[in-house]
Amino acid sequence: MLSRTASDLYWMSRYLERAENLARMLDVSYSLSLMPQDGRGDGLHELAMPLLITGTLDDYRERHGERLLHFFALEAANPASIYSCLGAARASAHAVRGRITADMWENINATWLDIRGIAEQGLNRYGMSRFCEWIKERSHLFRGATYGTIMRNDAFRFIRLGTFIERADNTLRLLDARYEMAGDQADAASDGTAHAYYQWSALLRALSSFEAYTEIYRDAPGARHVAALLLLRADVPRSLRACTEEINQILASLPGTNGRQAQRLAAEMDARLRYTGINEILDGGLHAWLTEFIPRVRELGNAIHSSYLEVI
Incomplete structure (x- = not known):
């Protein structure tokens, strides 16, 4: 297999896994931020967890103030956002379209098209928990399509x-x-x-x-x-x-x-x-x-x- 093809396949799956992991992390951090924090503030320390893990705390503070959920979910300018990860995964999948199955391509392409619509709609209207569950569901579907269809x-x-x-x-x-x-x-x-x-x-x-x-x-x-x-x-x-x-x-x-x-x-x-x-x-x-x-x-x-x- 050509190195370029192997690289696109490898990074396609890494970006998809990263998007799912970010969704899991955001869902948990968001849920914990709604709980009483034992006098330690308003819960923003829980929402800061994704920033600490991905090393983007300083960039977030400079750009977005308190818009943390959008920054990690749908911010196109943030390379660590779910939106950016899915875009990178779709680009890699497109480059190796002939090496993956139709089911795999249709899943990842549809996911990319759908998240662009969600970005236009906004998280406030779509709902954070619903968004994270949708990301996990799309990742499960892609994983199932991979297991079930590719050689x-x-x-x-x-x-x-x-x-x-x-x-x-x-x-x-x-x-x-x-x-x-x-x-x-x-x-x-x-x-x-x-x-x-x-x-x-x-x-x-x-x-x-x-x-x-x-x-x-x-x-x-x-x-x-x-x-x-x-x-x-x-x-x-x-x-x-x-x-x-x-x-x-x-x-x-x-x-x-x-x-x-x-x-x-x-x-x-x-x-x-x-x-x-x-x-x-x-x-x-x-x-x-x-x-x-x-x-x-x-x-x-x-x-x-x-x-x-x-x-x-």
């Missing part, structure tokens, strides 16, 4: 590779941001307050892992159990461990020897998570562990780019 060839592998690289990065950043925002309450298994319960529950719901948590643990959500679930459980689809297992398997299945560096990094990450316990992570500090692992995912993404996607 299991290199195109499929690069699509899946982009999905899991983006998902791994998002899980790490969401957990780190929620841990930091929990502050002094973060290290307790549960501080017994409704606010702490809803904060950790919101994170689990953002990653579609709340039902998995209640099936495994009896305690109220706290840093230890949530971190163990989202980092080390291979049977939780959006966990870091599940993502690294998929990445490792996909890279091992790609032909040729160009990807040895990426394959080595993926195998090292997978082995580290396989043989690491939650006590080892917490003993050194969860925030320190997360901030050390996030660059590893970025390094793996760079290795994938230089091995397979760089156009010469």
